[in-house]
Amino acid sequence: MVEVVGVDYRAGGKRILDGVTARFRRGRFNVILGPNGAGKSSLLKIATGLLKPSGGAVNYDGRAVGDFAPAELARRRAVLSQHVELVFPLPVRDVVLMGRYPHYGRSPSTRDVEIVERALEMVGMADRHNQHYPTLSGGEQQKVQLARVLAQIWSYDGPAEHRYLFLDEPTASLDIHYQIHLLDIARGLLEHECTIVAILHDLNVAFHYGDAFFVLDDGRLAVEADDARDISTELIEKVFRVTAHRLSDPGGGEDIWRFTI
Amino acid sequence: MWVALVLALVASAGIGAFTFSPETMVRHIGQAFGWVAVSPSDVLGRNVFLELRLPRVCLAALTGAVLGVSGTLMQGIFRNPIVEPGLAGTSAGAALGASFVFVFGSTSALTRPLGSLAVPILAFIGAFAATMLVYRVSTSFGKVNVFTLLLAGIAVNAVCGAGTGFLSYIARDPQARNITFWNLGTFTTADWRGVEMVAVAFAGCFAISMRYGKALNALMLGEDEAAFLGTEPEKLILRLIIVNTVMVAVATAMVGVIAFVGLVIPHVLRMLKSSDYTFLIPASALLGAVMMSVVDIVARVIIPPAELPVGIITAVVGAPVFLWILLRQQRNGAASFYG
Numbered sequence: 001m002v003e004v005v006g007v008d009y010r011a012g013g014k015r016i017l018d019g020v021t022a023r024f025r026r027g028r029f030n031v032i033l034g035p036n037g038a039g040k041s042s043l044l045k046i047a048t049g050l051l052k053p054s055g056g057a058v059n060y061d062g063r064a065v066g067d068f069a070p071a072e073l074a075r076r077r078a079v080l081s082q083h084v085e086l087v088f089p090l091p092v093r094d095v096v097l098m099g100r101y102p103h104y105g106r107s108p109s110t111r112d113v114e115i116v117e118r119a120l121e122m123v124g125m126a127d128r129h130n131q132h133y134p135t136l137s138g139g140e141q142q143k144v145q146l147a148r149v150l151a152q153i154w155s156y157d158g159p160a161e162h163r164y165l166f167l168d169e170p171t172a173s174l175d176i177h178y179q180i181h182l183l184d185i186a187r188g189l190l191e192h193e194c195t196i197v198a199i200l201h202d203l204n205v206a207f208h209y210g211d212a213f214f215v216l217d218d219g220r221l222a223v224e225a226d227d228a229r230d231i232s233t234e235l236i237e238k239v240f241r242v243t244a245h246r247l248s249d250p251g252g253g254e255d256i257w258r259f260t261i
Numbered sequence: 262m263w264v265a266l267v268l269a270l271v272a273s274a275g276i277g278a279f280t281f282s283p284e285t286m287v288r289h290i291g292q293a294f295g296w297v298a299v300s301p302s303d304v305l306g307r308n309v310f311l312e313l314r315l316p317r318v319c320l321a322a323l324t325g326a327v328l329g330v331s332g333t334l335m336q337g338i339f340r341n342p343i344v345e346p347g348l349a350g351t352s353a354g355a356a357l358g359a360s361f362v363f364v365f366g367s368t369s370a371l372t373r374p375l376g377s378l379a380v381p382i383l384a385f386i387g388a389f390a391a392t393m394l395v396y397r398v399s400t401s402f403g404k405v406n407v408f409t410l411l412l413a414g415i416a417v418n419a420v421c422g423a424g425t426g427f428l429s430y431i432a433r434d435p436q437a438r439n440i441t442f443w444n445l446g447t448f449t450t451a452d453w454r455g456v457e458m459v460a461v462a463f464a465g466c467f468a469i470s471m472r473y474g475k476a477l478n479a480l481m482l483g484e485d486e487a488a489f490l491g492t493e494p495e496k497l498i499l500r501l502i503i504v505n506t507v508m509v510a511v512a513t514a515m516v517g518v519i520a521f522v523g524l525v526i527p528h529v530l531r532m533l534k535s536s537d538y539t540f541l542i543p544a545s546a547l548l549g550a551v552m553m554s555v556v557d558i559v560a561r562v563i564i565p566p567a568e569l570p571v572g573i574i575t576a577v578v579g580a581p582v583f584l585w586i587l588l589r590q591q592r593n594g595a596a597s598f599y600g
Binding site: 045048050070071072073074075077078079081084085086087088089090091094095098099101102152 | 340341342475478479481482483485486488489490491492493531535536537
């Protein structure tokens with residue numbers, strides 16, 4: 001479990017997070033929701049150990065995040081950002097291999113190389129491994145980054161420890177096909193000793209994939225729910241400043257939301 | 262590339278006002294170690310070769326290696342292919358620090374306790390201050406702004422250039438001429454003492470740099486991503502700036518400012534093979550040594566019996582390359598380099 005306890009965060013004299021407590025439990029697809037400027041990215045950066053909170057604590061399986069050596073933490077958790085640009089030309093394979101950096105010293109083992117190949121296969125980019133990263137489209141670049149973080153916390157052959165994957169609005173540059181592809185891969189990781197913590201903007205996508213929800217509003221946790229049905233329409237309307245209509249899915253799935261302002 | 266280095270070194274040792282055949286070189290080296298007797302007719306040639314030519318060849322190769330590696334490191338730190346020690350003020354800062362010692366002599370109150378290390382130490386202080394200033398000004402929120410970087414480089418170079426100019430103005434005549442000449446880079450003053458200093462600085466800094474190849478690769482993704490991969494970007498950048506400044510300062514203190522080598526070397530290697538820093542760092546040391554040896558040969562033979570400052574040759578070759586990279590960067594956006 002990744003535990004964020006009573007976290008405050010201030011930057012440039014502004015209060016970004018105010019006493020946020022969230023427990024991202026193991027084996028779950030945890031979703032952080034909230035409007036722009038609610039503090040979602042700051043919460044994610046604090047949970048990953050990148051930012052130090054002004055107050056409060058972050059624990060990984062009961063151990064303070066600050067007690068981990070940087071490389072040790074990197075073997076436990078990976079982060080997929082919205083968009084990663086590269087100024088220099090580097091073949092796709094070399095970018096994915098970076099995910100294995102925390103695992104080897106001078107040169108990669110045969111296992112590291114094999115993991116890189118398998119990660120590229122998983123995202124459907126195996127045939128592009130020699131292409132230079134900057135020449136790929138935005139969506140293809142995002143798939144390579146997914147392969148890189150998969151390689152970093154490779155979980156498919158029974159890892160020794162539990163792993164955490166953080167997703168920061170990972171589908172922003174993807175078309176519908178690859179959004180589903182990416183989130184299905186993430187969801188599949190739950191069966192392999194892995195926990196997901198994701199910031200998602202599309203509420204329908206969030207409610208479909210998630211199984212624990214943390215709604216942030218103006219730096220505070222507005223609601224925490226294990227079931228989308230426990231989140232009231234009124235709360236969504238207030239937090240996101242929209243009028244929400246909840247339609248039941250004739251196919252028997254989750255409710256479908258429509259929004260107007 | 263090793264073969265090219267050996268060829269360049271031998272050629273560089275042989276060609277010049279005195280020409281030495283490979284056999285003569287071997288004989289003189291043998292004489293240096295006392296394996297071969299020195300015949301009276303050989304004394305002049307032996308002295309020229311061992312005391313003038315050979316240190317010069319070594320110094321040129323070492324300086325080339327320093328500047329090549331430095332360009333690679335700085336491009337990694339600034340995440341941009343146009344950065345090199347000449348551009349970011351490192352060389353100019355070192356020159357200012359060093360000319361301070363040249364003008365006030367090694368006996369002033371400030372420099373006396375430092376002894377013969379006064380020149381490299383002051384050069385380091387100047388170079389470090391200049392580099393940090395340019396880095397701080399051009400970076401905000403973990404991102405480097407290319408235009409601010411260029412402008413900050415121009416400003417710092419101008420200030421350091423003015424400082425050096427002022428020092429040479431108040432200096433007595435022979436010192437002043439030295440500063441001017443040495444501002445363009447020269448190997449004519451090479452001696453074994455200089456070779457020793459640059460060799461030690463280079464060996465240490467190179468060994469440390471080699472450990473950061475992976476981290477520099479990760480830094481290509483940006484500071485946050487590099488941190489997620491288990492590196493500590495802020496510490497990494499500070500350490501590499503120090504390492505880089507030490508070797509550039511020592512080399513500059515010995516040979517003066519030689520621009521554009523640090524730009525051209527990594528650029529050629531990126532085009533030929535890869536931008537992977539675990540490859541670039543050692544390869545740029547080798548190619549830098551080769552290129553500088555060749556440039557030094559040209560400097561010696563182009564207008565005999567006079568010598569051209571090497572900085573002039575590197576600028577003539579390097580400046581067009583610099584403009585070309587800049588043009589491509591503007592046309593295609595920074596992301597589509599060499600692609």
